[in-house]
Amino acid sequence: MPTSRIAVVGTGIIGAMTAWRLALRGADVVAFDTHSPGHDRGASAGESRIFRTAYKEGSSYVPLLRRSQEIWRELERSAATRLLTLCGGLTIGSPDDPDVAAVRRCAEERGLEHEVLETAEASRRFPQHRLDDGEVMVLDPAAGVLRPEIAVQAALLAAETAGARVLPRSPVDAAGETSSGWRISSNGAVFDVDHVIFAPGPWARQLDPLRNLPVQPRMLTACWFPARDVAAHEPDSLPVAIRRHSEAGFSCFPALDGVSIKIIPHHLARPDVARPEDLPRTASTEFAHAASLAAQRLLPGVTPHPIRITTYAEGFTPDEHALLGALPGHDRATVMTGFSGHGFKLAPVLGEVGADLALGGTPAHDIAHLDPRRFGEGIDD
Ligand SMILES: Cc1cc2nc3c(=O)[nH]c(=O)nc-3n(C[C@H](O)[C@H](O)[C@H](O)COP(=O)(O)OP(=O)(O)OC[C@H]3O[C@@H](n4cnc5c(N)ncnc54)[C@H](O)[C@@H]3O)c2cc1C
Missing domain, CATH: 3.30.9.10 (D-Amino Acid Oxidase, subunit A, domain 2)
Structure with missing residues (x-):
């Protein structure tokens, strides 16, 4: 089977984890970010994040949190640092x-x-x-407690070690569907891929294909x-x-x-x-x-x-649960955004789910409640 070419747009913690899990599974990954990893303008910075297991947002998150913890420990071993x-x-x-x-x-x-x-x-x-x-x-x-800036960098280093190309200071200024996948433009270069993961955090609606998402x-x-x-x-x-x-x-x-x-x-x-x-x-x-x-x-x-x-x-998002799944109205695109103040702890397992979706598999975890289609076609322009 040919290697899947996958673009990841945004390398906050969600994109970084997804790039890592994809690269581990042999995908040809290129990951873009407007800023440098661990920067302080998005959602994945600020020295500390809470990890909890008894989850007030619902007991359906408990298996996701358990799996996340295993992957946090795997990343610690890979980076030889405490996260x-x-x-x-x-x-x-x-x-x-x-x-x-x-x-x-x-x-x-x-x-x-x-x-x-x-x-x-x-x-x-x-x-x-x-x-x-x-x-x-x-x-x-x-x-x-988790250490966000170190975690983002550790996940990206692990992704690079597994073969991903990580491109900081590389804003994606256009992303359009082609007959066989997606064409991504950044810094004057063009990248043709089979599938795109959009993980732009709070910038979601500034990307044209995501402009109607309620984020x-x-x-x-x-x-x-x-x-x-x-x-x-x-x-x-x-x-x-x-x-x-x-x-x-x-x-x-x-x-x-x-x-x-x-x-x-x-x-x-x-x-x-x-x-x-x-x-x-x-x-x-x-x-x-x-x-x-x-x-x-x-x-x-x-x-x-x-x-x-x-x-x-x-x-x-309006219900403060993330949008994670196929981008409504588009083939071969997965959206991962709108984590509403509680995505950090879950990022490892969500990265695994994102990799499953991009590679055409059925996610090992139940994420039906995060389906972006629950808001219909999204907000009006
Ligand atoms: C202050 C604060 C406290 C929080 N506390 C907790 C907590 O205790 N526990 C918890 O679990 N969660 C917490 N959260 C939530 C959690 O941190 C976020 O849900 C998570 O970090 C979201 O990560 P992200 O990758 O989606 O977004 P981001 O980290 O914002 O990453 C998105 C990335 O996409 C890049 N990007 C955007 N557009 C483009 C483009 N066109 N081209 C290239 N790159 C692009 C951006 O530069 C950015 O780096 C908190 C959030 C905040 C802000």
Whole structure:
């Protein structure tokens, strides 16, 4: 059988993982990115990402997460570096909170190891978080933190080692279907391939064949607060957390820089941006002030003034589940976008699914709920 020629457009974590899994299976892969791998303008940067197994988004994700973890470990061996630290994960809030309840339900349905810590016990074990009366913590010991920039680079190096051509600073400015596949243009050169994987993250609608997909770029903002006792806030002592709270919810990452913990506020707006290029490079004064109040209210061990604030773009779909499958209306094209704030941990298994689809196989995992056709023909022009 002739070798399949496959183009991957975009090498954030999704495209990087897919290029790697395709190259391992003998495909002739060429992977393009406008920027350099690990850059900070898209969705795959910012020092840390949460890995969770008890998944509030639905227990159907659990097998995908288990397979992802195996591949994260495979990539660590290939790169001889640590990418995933299983420091445990906390979901914190009222027992009636929908996310707290969903994590418990998922763990119970799937028989996952977990602990529910009532207020006094939770405050004793994790005093880094201040609890209101009656709040609980659900501890998922199989959760942890991933290192995004290193992971993207490790996946691309593994792809190159397996034979892929990786082309940074190579924007794809045109992609059109031909009688036998696709023609891709970048930096004045033309590439004819049998199949194309579109993995452009929040840039999806800027590519002509994807312009009708319902993927809205939004701005997410991360703030780093210095820890007074850094050791008590490092991964050995502090699990990664999702802190639910009506006035001040956030995701919270242990100190990885020897100085500060990171929070991503959930109770503040994640504004739409027309294009990722339009992303403001920092937050407004009002946002910084509100993030400080959240830290002051709920994180007693930090100085509540951010020392770093950075913005990132991510593509969101209307139901906040990704688009993964055949590009509607086109043969020989797979779309992988719209990961809506939770694609990083899943990228390894999604890369495997993308490789299955591009090579004409049936994916080993059930991804029916991610089918891009669930939104019909997409949005109107
Ligand atoms: C702040 C933040 C926090 C998050 N936290 C978590 C978390 O804790 N856990 C989790 O699992 N997920 C999390 N997510 C979500 C996760 O990080 C993303 O879903 C994931 O990184 C998406 O990767 P991607 O490859 O689709 O997009 P990107 O990383 O944005 O990659 C897309 C790439 O395509 C390239 N590109 C676009 N158009 C073209 C073109 N025409 N030609 C060539 N290249 C092109 C871009 O340059 C870019 O490099 C978070 C996201 C953000 C932004």
